[in-house]
Amino acid sequence: MGVKIFDTTLRDGEQSPGVSLNSEEKLKIAKQLAKLNVDVIEAGFPIASEGDFKGVKRIAEEVSGPVIAALARANPKDINRAGEALKAAAKPMIHTFIATSPIHMEYKLKKNEEEVLEAAVSAVKLAKEYTDLVEFSAEDAFRSDKDFLCKVFAAVIDAGATSINVPDTVGYATPQEFGGLIKYIKENTPNIEQAEISVHCHDDLGLSVANSIAAIENGADQIECAINGIGERAGNTSLEELALIFNTRYDYYGQKTDINLKEIYRTSRLVSNLTGMDIQANKAIVGKNAFAHESGIHQDGVIKERTTYEIMDAQTIGLKENKIVLGKHSGRHAFRDKLEDLGYQLEKKELNRAFKRFKELADKKKKISSFDLEAIVEGEIAQVEEVYQINLLQVTSSSGLSTATLQMEKDGEKIFESACSEGGPIDAIYEAMNRITGLECELVNYKIDAVTGGKDALGEVIVKLDHEGEIYLGRGVSTDVIEASAAAYNNAMNKILNSVDS
Numbered sequence: 195m196g197v198k199i200f201d202t203t204l205r206d207g208e209q210s211p212g213v214s215l216n217s218e219e220k221l222k223i224a225k226q227l228a229k230l231n232v233d234v235i236e237a238g239f240p241i242a243s244e245g246d247f248k249g250v251k252r253i254a255e256e257v258s259g260p261v262i263a264a265l266a267r268a269n270p271k272d273i274n275r276a277g278e279a280l281k282a283a284a285k286p287m288i289h290t291f292i293a294t295s296p297i298h299m300e301y302k303l304k305k306n307e308e309e310v311l312e313a314a315v316s317a318v319k320l321a322k323e324y325t326d327l328v329e330f331s332a333e334d335a336f337r338s339d340k341d342f343l344c345k346v347f348a349a350v351i352d353a354g355a356t357s358i359n360v361p362d363t364v365g366y367a368t369p370q371e372f373g374g375l376i377k378y379i380k381e382n383t384p385n386i387e388q389a390e391i392s393v394h395c396h397d398d399l400g401l402s403v404a405n406s407i408a409a410i411e412n413g414a415d416q417i418e419c420a421i422n423g424i425g426e427r428a429g430n431t432s433l434e435e436l437a438l439i440f441n442t443r444y445d446y447y448g449q450k451t452d453i454n455l456k457e458i459y460r461t462s463r464l465v466s467n468l469t470g471m472d473i474q475a476n477k478a479i480v481g482k483n484a485f486a487h488e489s490g491i492h493q494d495g496v497i498k499e500r501t502t503y504e505i506m507d508a509q510t511i512g513l514k515e516n517k518i519v520l521g522k523h524s525g526r527h528a529f530r531d532k533l534e535d536l537g538y539q540l541e542k543k544e545l546n547r548a549f550k551r552f553k554e555l556a557d558k559k560k561k562i563s564s565f566d567l568e569a570i571v572e573g574e575i576a577q578v579e580e581v582y583q584i585n586l587l588q589v590t591s592s593s594g595l596s597t598a599t600l601q602m603e604k605d606g607e608k609i610f611e612s613a614c615s616e617g618g619p620i621d622a623i624y625e626a627m628n629r630i631t632g633l634e635c636e637l638v639n640y641k642i643d644a645v646t647g648g649k650d651a652l653g654e655v656i657v658k659l660d661h662e663g664e665i666y667l668g669r670g671v672s673t674d675v676i677e678a679s680a681a682a683y684n685n686a687m688n689k690i691l692n693s694v695d696s
């Protein structure tokens with residue numbers, strides 16, 4: 195039997211500091227997770243906000259394949275809200291939790307053991323009224339009294355829980371201890387065979403993957419993890435690392451996950467782009483350098499025989515070479531075929547916009563590589579309905595003073611505005627755009643990166659804007675970094691305007 199993968203990118207991952215996804219972006223990620231073939235998608239925490247509720251509801255309506263789970267504390271209000279959000283799902287799951295460690299019960303919940311036990315059982319019973327699949331989590335399980343933990347698990351399984359989750363909420367465990375805890379739970383919970391055992395480890399000490407594997411070796415069935423390991427604080431168990439460990443070392447573990455490995459690279463990129471969370475270059479599996487060889491001796495070895503220095507093949511995770519694929523004269527047909535080769539299936543509107551962007555780029559840059567295409571397509575995927583369009587942009591800058599003049603368009607109306615700044619040309623552009631849209635927002639992050647090498651490289655700009663306490667991410671791609679900067683800001687502003695309207 196394989197190791198089950200419960201993905202929490204959209205719930206725990208979305209709780210990463212500085213990350214906030216709108217329902218459109220959540221849906222995009224959920225659809226990609228379905229392609230990746232995870233067993234469970236935890237879509238969100240519906241009681242947390244209107245936006246969270248809407249995100250879960252849309253995923254329940256539109257994503258098929260995996261089980262769709264929603265989180266709820268062990269109280270009727272949370273559970274009813276989760277049940278409501280999941281109504282349309284083919285395979286809904288309510289994931290309810292309450293803390294069982296002395297420190298959490300005393301200071302956070304102000305409840306004693308009996309009260310916690312009772313809340314857990316009634317929560318599971320209520321959740322069962324909505325769906326057959328109910329997971330119960332004992333928050334801070336690792337720091338809980340082992341016998342009390344087993345007592346709670348036995349009671350919730352009696353009440354109908356189909357899986358019990360053992361979280362190391364604060365990332366304190368070591369592999370031997372955590373494996374030992376799973377073994378103890380299996381030996382001391384009388385009805386444990388009636389439920390699956392899930393684990394949820396945090397990476398505060400860099401041990402989440404090792405702890406999760408130790409749990410599997412001791413009889414756990416399911417691992418909760420997130421793409422690129424994102425999540426609260428230092429994050430969660432990284433899905434791609436787990437999937438590749440079980441695949442590469444099948445000789446040792448003798449079990450695999452059902453993950454469609456070829457979708458790993460694309461999923462990792464999509465999550466990084468939409469959350470704005472970078473992947474460190476030396477990150478295992480999906481980092482820029484994960485399959486790069488710098489030393490001459492290594493390069494020579496790999497050319498003669500790949501396995502001299504590589505234990506995995508980059509193509510396993512869907513990583514493509516950066517080859518020249520299209521040119522100035524390539525037509526719409528070739529463009530679409532190439533995208534399909536790269537694994538992208540765009541809707542008609544997205545395809546039209548992407549083709550237009552491709553033509554603009556091909557005018558400036560003769561040879562278009564697969565990385566350029568990915569940047570264009572991922573840009574289109576991150577787009578929202580454009581309330582404002584940028585028609586013209588002119589910038590002058592000298593001796594510390596910059597002036598930007600813009601013409602933007604909204605519903606056919608053309609609006610001109612200029613602004614001066616001592617803070618550089620980008621600052622002047624953003625000031626002019628603020629004046630046109632009348633939006634009050636603060637730039638909290640600006641990042642620029644080259645997609646490919648060379649002097650006609652595509653520049654990618656990512657900005658984060660704070661509008662009334664919410665963070666909005668914008669992305670822009672162009673051979674001209676000034677243009678890319680304006681496009682990124684406009685993208686974020688349009689997201690703000692879309693969320694205000696709906």
Ligand SMILES: [Zn+2]
Pocket residue numbers: 206363394396425426
């Ligand atoms: Zn967590």
